[in-house]
Amino acid sequence: MSEGRATLRMVASMATSSRLAHSTASIPQRAGSARACSGGPSEERRSTAGTYPQGRWPASGRPGGFRGPAGWALCSTGPGVRAGRRAVDVKDDTGREVVVIGGGVAGTSLLVQLVRTLSGRRPPHPVRAVRVVDPRPAGWGLAFGDEDPLLLCNSAAELNSLLADRPGDFVEHLRAQGWTGSAKDCVPRARMAEYCADRAARAREQAGRAGIAVEHVRASAESVGAAADGRGGHRVRLSTGEELYADDVVVCTGVQRPRIPYGFAEFRHHPRYLDSPYPSSRIREGLRPRSRVLVLGTHQSAADAALLLCRDGHRATLTSPSGKLPAVRESLAAPLRAYPPLERVPRLDPADPYLEDRLARCVVEAVRLYDRRPLRRQVSRASDPVRRLREETTLAEAGACAWPDVIVPMIEQLISLAPALPAGRLEELSAEFAWLTDRYATALARVNARRLLAHFDSGALRVARPYPRAVSFEDGLWRVERSGAAPETYDYVVNATGFERPVLHWDRERTALHLDGAPAGGTAVGRLEADLRVRSRPGAPPERVWVVGVGTHVHIPFANHLRNVVRQARQVADRLAETAPPDPVDPAFSVISAIRPMPSGDCLS
Incomplete structure (x- = not known):
């Protein structure tokens, strides 16, 4: 095993094994889809200020509020549809x-x-x-469609532009609304939703001037x-x-x-089981005051659930097969410098049997390029998840870890390598480095880590290991059994294991x-x-x-x-936008390739 891979393995083995950590991403999946429309034409609301849930724009929390997208066109169903197509008033029919x-x-x-x-x-x-x-x-x-200010984007504002050639567009939008934060800050997710709505409205107006119907x-x-x-x-x-x-x-x-966590398939429709912490209104409005809540998961979605629950006066217990909380960083931000070792990644031989070792070497060399401290000194080695969270929060606040600056270029170089991999190799690499993805690529923003620590210190939040071996609902309470521990009871269970x-x-x-x-x-x-x-x-x-x-x-x-x-x-x-005629299509089929499922996790943005 190469030195680089051994170094990463040392970091990975500080708590439970990487294979056990990966097991949380191996829950059987169902096909994903868009949600069905909840209502017909009569339920659609129109407004010159745009259309949002409850027919209003979310409060921006900023002086002057947020201006909605004037004239954003919404199609109602009915007479406008004929012969399998929707009638559109366009200026150019070519x-x-x-x-x-x-x-x-x-x-x-x-x-x-x-x-x-x-x-x-x-x-x-x-x-x-x-x-x-x-x-x-x-x-x-x-x-992003949640107004609760506790729910932050996982990535810095500077990474969230909708325009590939204008990376600062989201920050410019925020500045125009009176925001004074740093481009490397993580903002509430609702700000991203507002930005999308604003840019969609502008696009429609721009298209209208060009004679294009939207x-x-x-x-x-x-x-x-x-x-x-x-x-x-x-x-x-x-x-x-x-x-x-x-x-x-x-x-x-x-x-x-949402994924279906192990042991809870039969309870998916139980009234005391929430299949996801989103939207946050389910937690704010659906739970009785001062409830005891078991949260399934310990990664990003579980951190969101814990923050929402503890803020609202509930007592929460996190649990997962790995028992690991995410690492801590300021934010997922654009790199401060170039990393030549990572630039080698797309040129690696996809058929190399030692590809894992070479990838690990590139990552370790990149971290050491501008910070000579060993990688093991940039993370906590504590086995207790709360102690580890505390120590890694302190490291992030002291600027004593260089690995966060490597994450974005590492992700993007791996994306460049992936198309050249032979069939099945991407899945193998994903399993091999699942521990890296689970803890470091999806690390917590420091501000949320501090909030979690405050709840741990107050006694409102805890991590329970191992994962439940048996669960039942008796006499109005969840009864949970773990190996080597006395049975515990909870009022509610919130699934926060991610999505398919x-x-x-x-x-x-x-x-x-x-x-x-x-x-x-x-x-x-x-x-x-x-x-x-x-x-x-x-x-x-x-x-x-x-x-x-x-x-x-x-x-x-x-x-x-x-x-x-x-x-x-x-x-x-x-x-x-190309003016060339459509490419020839295979006459035997109407549409071409579908996509196989892979284990999923929380969003990176």
Whole structure:
């Protein structure tokens, strides 16, 4: 074993084994999908200030508040749909029609960058209409659509721009709202949702001036199949039963379905079991005062749950198979300098049997390049998770650890390497370095680490090990049994083990691609290529169906790394804006490759 790998292994083995830590990411998965639309046309609310939950804009907490996106168009269902397509008032009928499935960060970034590219060119434009399909307002999805100020972005503000060529755009937006923080600060997630809504509204106005129609279709997309009128293109079937015609489809769906933790499958619908801490209103409004709560998980989602519960006067216990809390850093920020050792990563031989050792060597050399302290002195070696959290918080506050500055370039160089890996190798590497991902790539922001320590010190929060071996609900209480410990009782259980990745499935005949779970006889198969377009089989011509964001997890690691998601959106936007005629498609299939599931974790942004 190389010195670099041995050094990383020493860090990894400070508590339980890395394999045990990885076991939390091995829970059987179901297919991910966009949520079904909760209501029909009569429930849709329109406003010149935009449309948000409860028909209002969230409070910004800043002087002057936040201005909503004036005139953001929302489509109602009904008479506007005919012959499998939605009628649109457009000025130019020579361009293509694009459907973007998902209106979160990935979908909004795609929309904004596509409109910017098209608006900079003289008409006629190759795209005449863009429809964003999502039951929620732009940006207000699961990842960022929560107003609670305790829920922070995992990455620094400087990494959260929607524009690949303007990395400071999010910070500029915050400054315009009166924000005075540092670009390396982690801001509340709702600020990111507001930013997406604002940029989507501006994109629509810009598109309107260029003669390009932009619509927000308030529904979920269920499948993509071949258009029935013989004109080519695709039909996107909605949760309302209606269909949209599309020349091009971009799938930008994010995570939606919570994992099912071991031992709790039969309790998924129990009234005292919350399958996720999100939205936070479930905790604020759904629990009785001063409850005792068991939180399943010890990573980012569990930290969020603990902060919400303890703030509201509950007593929380965290538990997981690994028993490990995340490491601590100021934030996931842009690197301060170049790291030549990491620049070697994309050039490594994908077939090298010692690839793990060489990757570990690159990481260790990068950390040592500007800080000669051994890596083992930059992290805590304590076996007790709370003591370890305390010591690593102190190290972060003292500036005594250099490893956080390496994380972003490490992630991005691994993303560059991944497409060259042979089949199955990405999964092997993900398992080998799961401990690194679980503790360090998704580390806690220092401010949240301090908040957790305050709750540990007050007695409102604890970590219990080992993971429960048996659980039951008796006489109005959860009864939990652990090996070597007396049984404990709780009022509620909150699942905070993360979410499944979105997975696309063929139907039995392979004539349609399903986004909302696997159909009877369906199959999740295929491979996503570097062009992010789907194919039916190796060597088949690509369809005009792209995947952007979390759905590319079969192709690359860290598919939820926001800066890379924005680059993917730019890549696809540039392709859609090309004036060349559509590529030839495989006549045997309507859409091409789906995506296999991989273990998922919390978002990196």
